[in-house]
Amino acid sequence: MKNSKKQIAMKRIEILFNNALSNVNNNPGLAQRQAEIAKKISMKFKIKMPFEISSSFCKKCKKFIAPGIASKIRIGSKPKSIRITCSYCNHTYRKIISQ
Numbered sequence: 001m002k003n004s005k006k007q008i009a010m011k012r013i014e015i016l017f018n019n020a021l022s023n024v025n026n027n028p029g030l031a032q033r034q035a036e037i038a039k040k041i042s043m044k045f046k047i048k049m050p051f052e053i054s055s056s057f058c059k060k061c062k063k064f065i066a067p068g069i070a071s072k073i074r075i076g077s078k079p080k081s082i083r084i085t086c087s088y089c090n091h092t093y094r095k096i097i098s099q
């Protein structure tokens with residue numbers, strides 16, 4: 001049962017992240033806070049967040065960037081990659097999709 005704390009923490013991260021996503025239009029401030037809490041939990045428990053969550057945080061300004069709302073996502077080819085641009089600081093980062 002060593003990992004049960006981590007499992008509970010992961011569940012909380014998922015719930016917070018989903019709440020943040022659903023609040024992003026109506027209450028962006030709350031969404032930002034919920035995402036920050038999710039991030040803090042992941043750091044406290046040293047949980048590696050799944051890509052769909054980790055890619056929703058800007059690597060530069062560390063803000064929560066809701067996919068398609070506060071960030072622009074483009075698919076690139078050669079190499080096949082996802083390019084995510086933060087709409088707060090315009091930082092673009094690339095994730096190579098290995099096949």
Ligand SMILES: [Zn+2]
Pocket residue numbers: 058059060061062063086087088089090091
């Ligand atoms: Zn940014």
